[in-house]
Amino acid sequence: MATVTVLVIAAIPFSSMRLGLPDGSAEEKDSSPYRAHMITTEAFGPGFNSQIPTVLSLDKAVAEDDLIALQASVSTTLFNLDNVAAVVPAAVSDDNKTLLFQVVSTVEPSSVETEKLVSDIRGLADEFSTDYGAELGVTGLTATNIDISKQISDVLPLYLGTVLLLSMLLLILVFRSILIPLIAAGGFLLTVFATLGSVVAVYQWGWLGELFGVHTPGPILSFLPIFLIGILFGLAMDYQLFLVSGMREAHVHGKNTLDAINFGLRSSRAVVIAAALIMITVFGGFAFSHLAMIRPIGFGLAFGVLVDAFLVRMILVPAAMSIFGKATWWIPKWLDRILPDVDVEGAKLERKQLH
Template sequence: MKKFFNWYSKKITAHPKTFLVSGLTAAVLIIALGFLLGGKLSTKSLSIGSTPADEAAKIVKKHFGNSTSGAQAQIVLRSKTELTSQQNQAQLMQIQKKAAKVANVKTVLSPAVLRNYAQKNRVAYFTLIFKNKTITTKQTNQLKRLADKFRNQQLEVELSGISSKIEVSELPEIIGVAIAFIILTITFASFALAGLPIISAILGLVTGLGGIFYAAKFWNVESYDLALAAMISLAVGIDYALFLVARYREELTKQSKNAAIKQTLITTAPAVLFAATTIIVALLSMSALKIGFLGIMGAVSALSVALVVLLTLIIVPSLLLLLPISLAPKRATTKLRPAKFFAGIVSKRPLIVIIMVLLILFTAAIPVKELNLGLPNDGSKQPNTTERKAYDIKQKAYGAGSDAVLVAVTKNKDSQTAEKLADQVKKLDGVDSIGQPTLSTDQKYVMLSIIPKSAANSPRTQKIVQQVRKIQTEQLKKVMVTGTTAMNIDISAKLMAALPVFLTIIVLFSFGLLLLAFRSLLIPLVAVGGFIGSLLATLGLIVYTVQQGHFAGLLHLPGKTAILNFLPVLVVGILFGLAMDYEVFLVSRIHEEYFKTNNNRQAVNWGLQANGGPILAAALIMIAVFASFSFTDEIIIQMMGLSLAFGVFFDALLIRLLLVPACIRIFGKANWYLPKWLDQILPRLNIK
């Protein structure tokens, strides 16, 4: 790798303008290709392939007809007076007439037909059944206008089941960039150099998004795929440029501009490329789970990161060469005081540092045992949205399970099957009520609706689904369960089962990668152990804040909600890539100094002082970028942003800047031990 960057450094120092123009031209072409000729974001619902609920749904569709197969929405009403009064009934008639005029509505079922008056007749709802299977934005807007027209001080009119397009706001990126600029200005004491990583990262981000939009012509790219790619690309784009500029500033105090660029590219660019490769591999490895939407999510994010790192390695060195020499510092300014602080405590009290870090990680990880996976629903939306208001009204009036209806299906053996199924379900703990058993038109199957006492994402509801599926009598050989709630439960269970496999793949891969990079057994062991510790701490803190609702107001969260079912897989993949970034940048510098001086303590101290400042700045930038996504109104994006912010905090600040160097400080020469026979058979990755 060093040979390539030695060649590359000679070429770019000789022709910086050519490389800069080439990089900008490539970026403009990709942006134009994506935004002008690219595809659109997918609106398909989340799917992971065949599950027990999917199989049951096919039977329902085949044998029970399509009378209610269209999309459904609800107009939820809460009045200060009885809805059954003459005045309110006249208003309900008007609402029903207007609802029937919404595009593609097949049927409007009134509260009287549904018999759903509750809370002393002050709460009720209409159910609209559409001809189309998915409610469109046009239909949603018509329903919102209807609700606005009839909503007043006496009558609340809210909506449930409407389309909820995830909006990817630019505000989080703007906030993240502003904070990054402040951090970089402090780091470099130069507005010009602080702006360089920002400009490079933004260009890389837009180019990456252009690539994703073009990929959307061929793949089902979701809105949250775009948000994830944006937050990762912006963060790593700033970080990679920061590491290059920081090393360049250091080298510029000792030699000419061209020599400084050459040394920067030979020493730091290989680490940048190696770190980017680990993130890309981690993202692509999500496809190993054979869960379609996760594979696409990882692939588009990997595409964006690849474009970002390539542009960074072309544009940043070119701009550094073309900047006026007056920007060169009289002395190195990247050895920030916080870096000296980290170096000091690690050098003097390494054992205490290790104990304190492990204690913090253990404490943060405690809530992870309560981890409950699910999919966001209307109860996960912000309190000021119409969907959340409708959800809260229904929960209070009809119970927690009102939006968690389950559908049981079994073969019809004889005239007693329906009665036997109802009797068996009634016996189950946690069932609130059941519907009237329905016989299929061909008399082959019996269907029964079940309303649990618990909410859709509650572990109690998951238990009911399992219990219903275990019902087995002489007449009931196999009972299946479907419905939206059961489908989401099956998806969560499948993702949870895939998590240990994915974690094992990532751990083995990271160990092997670091083994090749540093020719050491202890370095990979500490790195992998630290990664697992930071992962558990991250998930524990997510459970504490998102699931248990602590600091919800401060973090702009909607309240207690289940953890996004694919979030743990996402965190494992991305946190691994980011962890390897900081591991490589720090340990490669320590390794470089150790082989110069053969003094372990001095190498750790110098490595932390030299690279600790840029790593600290990079980590703070990543935390700011990721955390800023908490201030969107979409819980999926909020959870992704917060989990990555927590992950970088634990892994970069505690593991890489404290635990890893403290362990290297204690282990001494043993850090770099590798059996000769193993050293001879392993390929070499020269990233130092």
């Protein structure tokens, strides 16, 4: 229970996770990108680091005499939005059918207010279509980052669910049990949420920021959750197979559940501990990289391996199996008959040798 409580507490920050891509303010203070970012911010304002190109595509060409009035009208409408510092009519196409405006925000590109501003600009599409007969589009690095982050956030539950479903099917096949795959999947979910929660706490909230070189907290790297889930899943299932294979081997040879759990832990924990420590050391080194995009990946993977190997696989999984007792190995007879026997423990081979 204490292990679950610790993991749930670590997972709490996950509920406020924001995805994005780091800008120059997240780099090392002595780096060129950081210095250039800060010089631009101090001289012109934070929004100049990533202006928002807004394109107006007209159904028909606008007359030269009406062009300035149209640019002024569109600029005024855009400028009246919240968190807009300036609107610059940047260019007009040769056929006078496409107008480009640069919208400069009053806040940093990675802020929540900038996300809202991009949404507000896009919300003017119907108004511009009615008033000017024009199609409105928003482009640029800021808008692209926002769109990519949103798409990744939308598919993340499906991705995680697919990974868990496939892993449960494979574990049912290997261990011929219903509860063991459920326990493994539940433990992996706790690992993922606790890991992402810790990443949010450090890199988005700024906790222990000085230790990990986070001087400007911001959104979490947009593709980090998918990358992290994939790597941690592979390692977690390795540890699960190492530990539970020994337990099942003992169970197949007639040991009761508690004795089988103890046998599996004694025979496999040294390998799991050594493997986990190696991965924690390797990943942990990247947590102190000079690149802002690499640091959260290294930290998340190191923390995830630490949690999964030492809390989930070594404590939580054996504890849950001991609570369920003999039911841990239960599988419906009809399912047991139709499943192929993969015999990963080599029990059949051992019996043949004995005879």
